[in-house]
Amino acid sequence: MTCAYDFSLPGLSGDTIDLSAYRGRPLLIVNTASKCGFTPQYEDLQHLWSRYGRDYPEGLMIIGVPSNDFGQQEPGSSEDIKNFCHRNYGVSFPMTARQHVRGPETTPLFRWLDKQGGFLARPRWNFYKYLTDRDGNLANWFTPLAKPASNRVEEAVRKVLLDH
Template identity: 40%
Template sequence: MNKFIFIGLALIMFFFKSSVTANYEKVFFDLKIEDISGEIIELNKYKNKVILLVNTASYCGFTKQYDELQTLWELYESKGLIVIGVPSNSFNQEKTNNSEVKEFCEVNFNITFPLTSITEVKGEKAHEIFKWAKDNYGKSAIPKWNFHKILINKEGKVEDTFSSLTKPLSKKIINKIENIL
């Protein structure tokens, strides 16, 4: 049964893969988001960096991707990559508060890359970053599940998106990151 769900999710994710010509009234670096400790992250502090934005969840089958996200962060941070984890309960698989998420990530995965507060990533209540990504890149920027990845280039525009099925250390993601760093 799990195999059929997995295949169904893959087909749905492929079906919604699309992009649009963007007008970019704002770029990623014009936005802000609250970090896991409640402080506001002015994203302009990451100007001229490449960003991998990933909606995460503690109780998801893809949660093991935290290991690869941390490795990716360690490999490319000095070259200009910023990994930002966005814990979300949009798919009902996240802990109930930020301190639980922070402890879970630190204890189980030794996460040192930035994490935001628990944030909505889809629908009308989605955070402005995810609405911005959808408006400027299309349906493929909308997370269909946890561990959906949005790659932002140094100009602050969406470069590409990757489904939950694409592992952070996949050649597909690594090649794209190395090409835009």
């Protein structure tokens, strides 16, 4: 059976983000964009990362996946994206290079998320959020309207962190 840990993505800094390195940690995978009305959610994502992941070896891993698929709202280079996220929001969680999250060129990870979550979970805009459990299975997903610091999202994060 395939799980989230079976995928890797090119990193924003030219490295490879191999999700198997995070085996046993819940993942929050978010398709992001720098020029979107939801872009301020980077601040909440950084807050979640600081609170539940960054300093905890078994804590939450957040993976930002920039995409230019919706309204051409992520037009910059990897360097532009990295500088924007760090300068404006202090982003320190891993970010991938720009990926397609819908359409014929969809990255395999998002094809898998689509299959796991079903039609309604397919990203229809930036800042869809996909939460996996410690086994790498999709546990929950959220539309852009669910802010990362909302009670609904934080409760889901706490639940997967407590499940061993």
